[in-house]
Amino acid sequence: MAPRTVDLRSDTLTHPTDAMREAMAKAPVGDDVYAEDPTVNELQEMAAELMGKEAALLVPTGTMGNLTAILAHCERGAEILVGDEAHIYVYEAGGASALGGVAYHVIPNAPNGELPIPALQRAVRPIDQHAARTSLICIENTHNRCGGAVLSLQYLADLKKFADSRGLPVHMDGARVFNAAAALDVHISEIAKHVTTIQFCLSKGLAAPIGSMVAGPKDFIEKVHRWRKMLGGGMRQAGVIAAPGMLALTDMTKRLHEDHENATLLAEGLSKIDGIVIDKATVHSNIVLFVLAPSDLSEDEFLVGLKQQHVRMIQFGPRTIRAVTHWQISEGDIRASIDAVAAVVQQGRSSGIISAMKHIGLLSNGYGNGRPASITKV
Numbered sequence: 270m271a272p273r274t275v276d277l278r279s280d281t282l283t284h285p286t287d288a289m290r291e292a293m294a295k296a297p298v299g300d301d302v303y304a305e306d307p308t309v310n311e312l313q314e315m316a317a318e319l320m321g322k323e324a325a326l327l328v329p330t331g332t333m334g335n336l337t338a339i340l341a342h343c344e345r346g347a348e349i350l351v352g353d354e355a356h357i358y359v360y361e362a363g364g365a366s367a368l369g370g371v372a373y374h375v376i377p378n379a380p381n382g383e384l385p386i387p388a389l390q391r392a393v394r395p396i397d398q399h400a401a402r403t404s405l406i407c408i409e410n411t412h413n414r415c416g417g418a419v420l421s422l423q424y425l426a427d428l429k430k431f432a433d434s435r436g437l438p439v440h441m442d443g444a445r446v447f448n449a450a451a452a453l454d455v456h457i458s459e460i461a462k463h464v465t466t467i468q469f470c471l472s473k474g475l476a477a478p479i480g481s482m483v484a485g486p487k488d489f490i491e492k493v494h495r496w497r498k499m500l501g502g503g504m505r506q507a508g509v510i511a512a513p514g515m516l517a518l519t520d521m522t523k524r525l526h527e528d529h530e531n532a533t534l535l536a537e538g539l540s541k542i543d544g545i546v547i548d549k550a551t552v553h554s555n556i557v558l559f560v561l562a563p564s565d566l567s568e569d570e571f572l573v574g575l576k577q578q579h580v581r582m583i584q585f586g587p588r589t590i591r592a593v594t595h596w597q598i599s600e601g602d603i604r605a606s607i608d609a610v611a612a613v614v615q616q617g618r619s620s621g622i623i624s625a626m627k628h629i630g631l632l633s634n635g636y637g638n639g640r641p642a643s644i645t646k647v
């Protein structure tokens with residue numbers, strides 16, 4: 270039997286649990302476009318209550334959740350303040366601009382994922398006929414491209430104070446916000462209370478196969494609902510999606526600390542390997558970013574070598590590699606991954622392995638497609 274691959278490329282790779290599959294099979298369903306799917310209605314009520322918001326809506330993806338939220342907040346010609354490393358800006362195909370006529374005013378993210386408040390202060394436009402109307406601040410928590418950084422409650426409180434003083438709503442891309450709550454050991458509403466609206470994913474570390482939720486004030490959710498319809502996101506018997514979504518919220522949120530412990534274990538192990546550069550103090554959730562020290566071993570060679578050892582990770586920038594832990598990754602898998610990284614880095618030192626891999630074509634299988642890795646990540 271082929272050895273199992275330890276796949277650390279993303280927590281989006283998680284499969285639904287057996288309980289989720291069973292719940293899908295048994296879910297009472299109806300036509301959700303008629304608002305008659307009882308399971309969807311229950312999930313939406315549960316999500317709104319958890320977040321401490323008036324209402325919530327199920328959408329197929331995090332991208333649609335963020336897009337519908339931005340479109341609901343903004344008029345055409347508006348501008349949003351968003352981080353240069355934000356998923357909304359980097360990976361969502363410019364949707365708010367293409368579909369809503371909304372401009373992205375990009376602020377450099379601090380390494381800890383924050384949008385520094387002084388930078389936001391400078392970025393808010395005056396109310397003036399020449400200026401785009403600053404209409405929304407978008408933050409991300411945990412922050413994917415900032416290595417799973419968790420925004421502190423103090424920062425969120427300060428941001429809210431600033432946003433309120435300027436009359437600006439704050440939208441949180443909380444694709445992994447339950448990881449933030451687990452890392453801070455707080456109820457999710459303690460995070461959500463600082464933002465006007467939030468999008469969070471059921472389908473990442475929470476293991477549901479499909480689905481994200483948008484939560485916020487009732488009139489905002491009505492607008493999101495209309496945009497969802499316009500984008501073709503009105504779903505019919507979506508109870509089969511909502512049923513595992515409820516288990517994601519009730520069961521899977523409780524175990525995220527295990528993923529964080531495994532991420533810390535991985536970071537500790539990697540930090541002992543000569544040839545790997547990592548600041549293990551920056552690992553706070555389930556994402557680990559590390560750097561390949563300067564050597565002849567290219568990113569592609571490293572990743573292909575790792576795949577040969579039945580471990581998968583992805584490139585996340587020049588010489589930067591990302592590994593993400595989740596419910597299908599055990600402590601044993603982490604130990605095996607550390608050994609695999611050590612072996613590949615060691616092999617990289619003996620150039621024979623690399624030239625042999627090049628010779629038999631193992632290094633031309635499409636990891637790199639000639640574009641910057643930061644763009645090719647999914």
Ligand SMILES: Cc1ncc(COP(=O)(O)O)c(C=O)c1O
Nearest residue numbers: 330331332333356413442444647
């Ligand atoms: C931070 C963040 N926001 C939003 C999304 C988008 O989610 P989806 O892939 O469901 O569109 C992702 C997906 O990886 C993400 O990491």
